[in-house]
Amino acid sequence: MSRPIQARISLRALSENLSRVSDFAPRSGILSVIKADAYGHGLLEAAGALSGSAGFALLDLADALKLREAGFRQKIVLLEGCFSRDELRAVSENGIDVVVHCMEQIGMIESVRVQGKIGVFLKCNTGMNRLGFRPEVYPEALTKLESLESIGEIVLMSHFCCADGTAGVKAQMAVFEAATSSMKYPRSLANSAALIRYPETRTEWVRPGIMLYGASPFADEDAASLGLKPAMTLSSKIIAVQQVSPGEGLGYGPMFRADEPMRIGIVACGYADGYPRHAPNGTPVLVGGRLTGTLGRVSMDMLCVDISQMPDAGIGTEAVLWGEGLPVEDVAAACGTISYELLCAIAPRVPVSYY
Numbered sequence: 001m002s003r004p005i006q007a008r009i010s011l012r013a014l015s016e017n018l019s020r021v022s023d024f025a026p027r028s029g030i031l032s033v034i035k036a037d038a039y040g041h042g043l044l045e046a047a048g049a050l051s052g053s054a055g056f057a058l059l060d061l062a063d064a065l066k067l068r069e070a071g072f073r074q075k076i077v078l079l080e081g082c083f084s085r086d087e088l089r090a091v092s093e094n095g096i097d098v099v100v101h102c103m104e105q106i107g108m109i110e111s112v113r114v115q116g117k118i119g120v121f122l123k124c125n126t127g128m129n130r131l132g133f134r135p136e137v138y139p140e141a142l143t144k145l146e147s148l149e150s151i152g153e154i155v156l157m158s159h160f161c162c163a164d165g166t167a168g169v170k171a172q173m174a175v176f177e178a179a180t181s182s183m184k185y186p187r188s189l190a191n192s193a194a195l196i197r198y199p200e201t202r203t204e205w206v207r208p209g210i211m212l213y214g215a216s217p218f219a220d221e222d223a224a225s226l227g228l229k230p231a232m233t234l235s236s237k238i239i240a241v242q243q244v245s246p247g248e249g250l251g252y253g254p255m256f257r258a259d260e261p262m263r264i265g266i267v268a269c270g271y272a273d274g275y276p277r278h279a280p281n282g283t284p285v286l287v288g289g290r291l292t293g294t295l296g297r298v299s300m301d302m303l304c305v306d307i308s309q310m311p312d313a314g315i316g317t318e319a320v321l322w323g324e325g326l327p328v329e330d331v332a333a334a335c336g337t338i339s340y341e342l343l344c345a346i347a348p349r350v351p352v353s354y355y
């Protein structure tokens, strides 16, 4: 027997979640976002389960090339574009599209001789203030690109900062529409939150990420009510049980002290597995199918759960850290973070299996 931690990933959930995207945006081409090792789900495995997508979006050229080598023929978009002329040559040879978000990148394209054409997602900064041309220079960037022989298909693109919150997409949509109204190209705007809540963002290309993995992008609406199924279940087992007396602590530091006799399960999962060290007391854990919570500081390899009210729980009892039966969003909310961060932090030492 090895250490009992594991991540089990449902390929069926991934493809069913992809169908949910189509339900929301039936007329859009779906660029499944598989950056960060498909949000921790495994690049090639996830891409396989999502092969019904019209394309994929990710960051690293090396990953894009792995997809091409594995035989994926769909559109592939590099979300930060290229970082060198060598990369530009490679994308043109492999039919990979790039985001172009600054004049420096246009200059780089201008200065390189490539074989094929390069498809471009021209990014407009409509208020996120991360990547993209400001609306007032966007037309000039487009004109410049149109003059380059090496440029293939062009897609007009932007990204929303607040589609998951109360501010919504209205202001950014207005900026984008004003900047692009006279431009006759397909558009790509929506992430998961936008495509679910704002029909006007379901343009030619949509870019769902988190919803494919079965997590809700919203704090006020859960995945189940959106028809999404969690793809990843992170689980382990209790490997020791401690009877703790009043006044005694648990694990490192002063984070928890018992004020009554307690029964504590020690679960083989710690921050070196990707579980957040800053999880507070009471972060939800499913032990033997019943909800309880963590107590004390999460350590590198272990965490403690309260099993005082669970006489049947003992060494060997399963603990689900998130996934089936315990939404990763709930664990993330307890830890003051978002599901994205937990999913993509899954450590390489955690064995992954697919079903």
Ligand SMILES: *Cc1c(COP(=O)(O)O)cnc(C)c1O
Binding pocket: 033, 035, 079, 159, 190, 191, 192, 193, 207, 208, 209, 210, 211, 217
């Ligand atoms: C990550 C990312 C997405 C996907 O966002 P989700 O919230 O996971 O749906 C879409 N577009 C861009 C540019 C991204 O970086």
